[in-house]
Amino acid sequence: MFETIEYSTENNVAWLRLNRPDKFNAFTEQMNFEITKALKEAERDQDVRCLVITGNGKAFCSGEDLAGVKEDTDHAEILRKRYNPMVEKLASFEKPVVAAVNGVAAGAGMSLALACDFRLMSEKASFIEAFINVGLVPDSGNLFYLPRLVGHAKALELAVMGDKVSAEEAKDLGLANKVIPLDSWDEEVSAFAENLANKPTKAIGLIKRYLRKSWDADLSEMLENEAYAQRTAGMTEDHAEGVKAFIEKRKPEFKGK
Known part of the structure; x- marks a missing residue:
């Protein structure tokens, strides 16, 4: 190729x-x-x-x-x-x-x-x-x-x-x-x-995206960006797995989804 x-x-x-x-x-x-x-x-x-x-x-x-x-x-x-x-x-x-x-x-x-x-x-x-x-x-x-x-x-x-x-x-x-x-x-x-x-890939993508935007944003805009990103991350399978693993006192097995 x-x-x-x-x-x-x-x-x-x-x-x-x-x-x-x-x-x-x-x-x-x-x-x-x-x-x-x-x-x-x-x-x-x-x-x-x-x-x-x-x-x-x-x-x-x-x-x-x-x-x-x-x-x-x-x-x-x-x-x-x-x-x-x-x-x-x-x-x-x-x-x-x-x-x-x-x-x-x-x-x-x-x-x-x-x-x-x-x-x-x-x-x-x-x-x-x-x-x-x-x-x-x-x-x-x-x-x-x-x-x-x-x-x-x-x-x-x-x-x-x-x-x-x-x-x-x-x-x-x-x-x-x-x-x-x-x-x-x-x-x-x-x-x-x-x-x-092996980390939660979707969360990493969101972190990258909004760190990049932070250079041109004021605090209020970034607070809203963080809220949007957190909502998005909170709906991923990896977040559910992370919470479950925390409760069960084990290492999470993230799938990048």
């Missing part, structure tokens, strides 16, 4: 692996389109309750493949056609998304990681706001997500200086949720994803 990525499912987790390891998983037009297609597939699949995005080989993603960039390239058209639909699909994806950053995430590769809900980093991984190094501006949602994660001043510093951010520094800044040793990488990423997949 795909040529530039690998897509598979296991234990209610969808795995999307960027698969151009010889090019450090740099984006091409085909890869952008295939990622968006895989996101739609994972969204439709009711058995998928968590999505992991990672890279094959040494890198997570080195950004746009500059071999395809010419002097007369219209960067705005590239973003509108290829990157923006991918980032918007991620933003509307109401299941938890984990970026398993196995190596360098540079430029739009960093943007892809920022657009995910959780970022796990290998101890050898790093982030680089590489846009400035080729005279460009961070894109693909980067200027939206970065200041929300690290604050305005640090976002400006990272974007303008273009310095490498190590995994430990990323964790200290709030860019990474967890730094994982190489010798336990696969095991810990799988465990993290499967833990998310």
